[in-house]
Amino acid sequence: MAAHLSYGRVNLNILREAARKELREFLDKCAGSKAIVWDEYLTGPFGLIAQYSLLKEHEVEKMFTLKSGRLPSADVKNIIFFVRPRLELMDIIAENVFSEDKMHSPRDFHILFVPRRSMLCEQRLKEQGVLASFINIDEYILDLIPYDGDLLSMEYESAFRECYLENDQTSLYHTAKGLMTLQALYGTIPQIYGKGECARHVANMMLRMKREFAGSQNQILPVFDTLLLLDRNVDLLTPLATQLTYEGLIDEIYGITNGYVKLPPEKFAQKKQGEASKDLPTEPKKLQLNSAEELYAEIRDKNFNAVGAALSKKAKIISAAFEERHNAKTVGEIKQFVSQLPHMQAARSSLANHTSIAELIKDITTSEAFFDNLTVEQEFMTGVDTDKVNTYIEDCVAQKDPLIKILRLVSMQSVCNNGLKQKVLDYYKREILQTYGYEHILTLNNLEKAGLLKLQSSSRNNYPTIRKTLKLWMEDANEQNPNDISYVYSGYAPLSVRLTQVLARPGWRSIEEVLKMLPGPHFEERQQLPAGLHKKRQQGENRTTLVFFLGGVSYAEIAALRFLSQMEDSGMEYIIATTKLLNGTTWIKSLMDRPESQSS
């Protein structure tokens, strides 16, 4: 069921199994039938760890969503709350417990805090007078969730916002803890590199925690050679650009949440034969996207312009495979053909799905609006007219295009110009406030705080230097048969991935100047390995680097790193970890200030 996790260089299934084991242990602690009350936010991430069948095996009979008022009735012995440690949730739980007491049959209550228990929350429960009602109060340390064979995410949506706007470093603490868990399972990572304030902070905490855990560390041959911690704010540009890989575009257009995408159903309905085409399904089509699907693994990281060719090639292979049946003469041959049938049918339905998705995306990518937008983005990235008010943005504002699109473009211009002139910045801001409403002044303020919008200081624009030194723009990006990571944005090579690439070869010392221009310190730390655990490297054996993006990573960046792993001469394989998978839209959204959600 989660086999795709174990195919990669590092078997991430170990992590998942560890998480599942812990979950089972907790569930068994509460003997008898049970109902789980879910903090809704957690259901997605938990889905990646355990399906309902696992819960059912451990006598979970009912599941509810946490909401105020009375708990729905259920004939179970235990009620278990699965919650994040948030005060407002504690109040709801208290309300649940109080209304419960009036009923006849007493049930046992338990709380499972995810990812960590909190004294503050327990204090609140105590104040509410319900703390004593809980038999078990436990924590379920779910920091890094295995997302795919080479990808871990904490699914901590507000991490970037908390770190850069609110100066709240909770997410970094969880990150450090998560990395400790990882090291407990996969061995101490001997080398740590980092760039950025948060990276520094996480590294410090890790070293400190290592002291705490000293002695309990187990003797495991290290799986990872290097850890690279990167602050998102070192590279603000990349997520703002529209991703042009297949997976990136699916995320940009439809949004991928916890490995699932919801698509408009029309395209998929026609595929079913024999059914009346009238009753189109109204429910969106939900598809799981991960490397377990062979075809998807193959095309997910391709530039979208190369997907069509790949799909048609695949179509030919599949139909050729079906044609084989005519050649099958002997009973043995037919038997062999039949045994392959389920696999072929799965491949065919997978092909049909992705052809439909590709058609949906193509409708959008061939539209004029998409083209214009992309043109402007590429102008910014190549440094064309970044210091003037851009007409296209003006027009978009006048047309009242979605605010997030505007913010993305303006931010991009600002980043590519190392800040905007006062006049230009104020002009954009006024345009936005007057068109979309004054309340967005807080959002603008947030973007300024996060560094996405910036007033140009006296110093000169250093973006061109960075661009040239790191070769962020490649004129002749080959989309079909890429030879450089810049294919993921059809020309732009993501800064974060370039840093990773340079670190592997020839090393950061060669770009010292540029590193100084980017925000935050860069550093290197070494962790002592217990004697006897030093790896004896075979000739030609690849090294493994864990790249941790603090504040989020986009699918295109992941694609670029996978491309580097696959390059024959790179000698390096990358595993990616992040606080959250994001794209420009979700990222800006997380930074927006919505007055209605502030009243807490």
Add this chain to the structure above:
Amino acid sequence: MAFITANWNPLGEAFYRKTELYEMCWNLRDGLRDCLVAAAPYGGPIALLREPVRRSPSSRPQLEIYSASGVAIASFPWKSGPVVQLGWTVSDELLCIQEDGSVLIYDLFGSFKRHFSMGQEVMQSQVLEAKVFHSPYGTGVAIVTASSRFTLATNIDDLKLRRLPEVPGNTWSAGEPTCWVVLTQDRQTKVLMSNGPELYILDTTSCTAVVPPGLGPQAGSIVHMSVSFSYKYLALFTDTGHMWTGSSHLQVNTKKTTPPKQMVWCRRPKSQQPSVVLMWDRLLMVAGVTLTPDPRFPLEDPCVLIGELDGVRIISSANQELLQEVPLVCQEIFKIASMAPGALLLEAHREYQKSSQKADEYLREIKEQSMLGEAVRQCVEAAGHEYDSNTQKSLLRAASFGKCFLTDFSPEAFVSTCRELRVLNAVRERGVGLPLTHTQLVYRQFYPLAIEVCRYLKIPDYQGVSRVLKHWASCKVQQKDLSDEAIARAVCVKVGDSPGVSYSHIAAKAYECGRPELAIKLLDFEARSGEQVPLLLKMKRSQLALSKAVESGDTDLVYTVVTYLKSEMNRGDFFMTLRNQPVALSLYRQRLESRLSLLQTAVDEYNKAKNEFSAKATEEEMRLLRFQRKLDDEKGAGLLGLSLQATMEALLALGLHKQAEQLYRDFRVPDKRFWWLKLKSLAEKEEWEELEKFSKSKKSPIGYLAFVEVCMKSNNKPEAKKYVSKVTPEQRVKAHLAVGDLEGAADAAIERKSDSELAAVLARCPASDRQLLDRLNRAAAAAAKK
């Protein structure tokens, strides 16, 4: 060797043996007569108080502490009040319970630690009897007063006194219970008490009379009772000389009418039968299953019995002995004429040493039954139970001998038994004196030895060496003659980064000893902030606690400190403290207080912050709000809360062009945006004349392609066509295409000789229109040539 069974005494199915542990090193002038004696379990130390009842106020009794082998550890004159009972806690602290109900606690080395009282009312009506017991919570104390009331404390480290209810009715005759014991069961502590033939169970709320099954009234009054080491078994002794034991329904007539001086359970875990050891002045008796108690041992000296987990220690002034049931495996091996595989193996080895061929015969016999593995296992296990090192050796040699003939026998049990025996033998040395477990070793301050033991037994650092070091450090900080620095340095050097040593624990000890500065110094070494912070708060070093919490990066900890500070400090100090910690401050702002209404104070704030743009934007917003209010009042336009753009849009939709224009000027809306707005609004309302007028009012800042497109969106081709001619040459092709005029588009494209535009037209050109296609292709070819 043959004499191993010499000290075995059969009782029912089992055998009992009495082994000498030590000849006592002590030199007691009057023996154990008139002494209060207490020995700690698990081979623990012995405390002795001579003549507790003072003959005269001037005479001071001597309190002495000895190791189990009788080596003097401490001795000092007793200066406090009369002592009723001595006892040891689980951590080898000495409890001295006085007549007035106060309990004094001393450590193993006789230095006073603290004291507590068993309650106010005890002070008036003296303690008659007291008992020290061990519960799952720790060590407890129970007393009964002269007014026959019981008071219990289940854990002296977390003192909660429980006064038990009075025993009801007039059955209370003698005024004092004849005998009583403390039972701890299911985390509950109860007192079982007898009054004549009746038995009562007292718990915190009630007093219940109980009748032990099978104990008839003819048995007489209960004069003595005893519970087993595990608190699972109970033995009663009646004045007719009958002994009754709880779960086994054992009734034994001892034919002794005097109550025994002591009655102690002697029972090993997994033993075959329960038995009780009774002691009279000159007689020791083991009472088991059979009706006549046997064996009996004469006693020369007054003795004291100490119940252990697996036997009874008998201490007299001259020596110390262990009375225990012979473990089954030892019985099998050493029992006379035993044919057990272990016994045969031992014999085989003995013959082998004599170079006799009989060795082979014995071995063959075992192997024929394929019992060799079992034989080795038996020998190894038996060695573990033997006290005499020669016996141990011969058993282990036999095991090792047998092992040679086995191919796949796991040596683990053999190795660990050897290891454990070496340790046990080492600590049984007279100088150390019998502690059995390594923790006990630690508490006796034999630190180097303890560390060696830990290393030798391969106990993980976390559980072994670290705990020893912790204990050592805790002890170190209590040395008053050293300076803070010296101690901190010493601790740091020794403990270093040893895993699992909690500096905060050591610091807490230092703080308890009234050395807060030392505590802070030590806390600096603590890696776990979660441990540092609570202690710092306890020491009222809130500033330090806060910065440590922030340093840790654990925000939950920061909140905890902030909440604590808020309740402890006044507002001013609170904010001053926070100001020094920006992280804490922002966390406070974020979560703890409901957010300020930013909008209200925004202008002031922005001005203060010299953020001109925002101040102005906010002022503009207020102006807009006022304008909206006015128009809403006048025209009922429903504008309040809309953005400027949305307001203008609404005004135009309502036909209030003048007001819209006014906003456009007042708020310096860029021309472009206003033109877009007006264009769309007019097209939407299909006011085409108005639109045309507008287009001519001045040169359009947004060009005329926009006009064409907007008209087409409203499906008005004729209107759209009006503007095509005005479009700039660069956009003309697009404009023609937009209105569907292919010819025009083709003309424009050909004129501009642009291949991309030609291609765009070509793409739209239907295949049927041969003529146009040819024209375009020719032009494209021409453009390409150039």
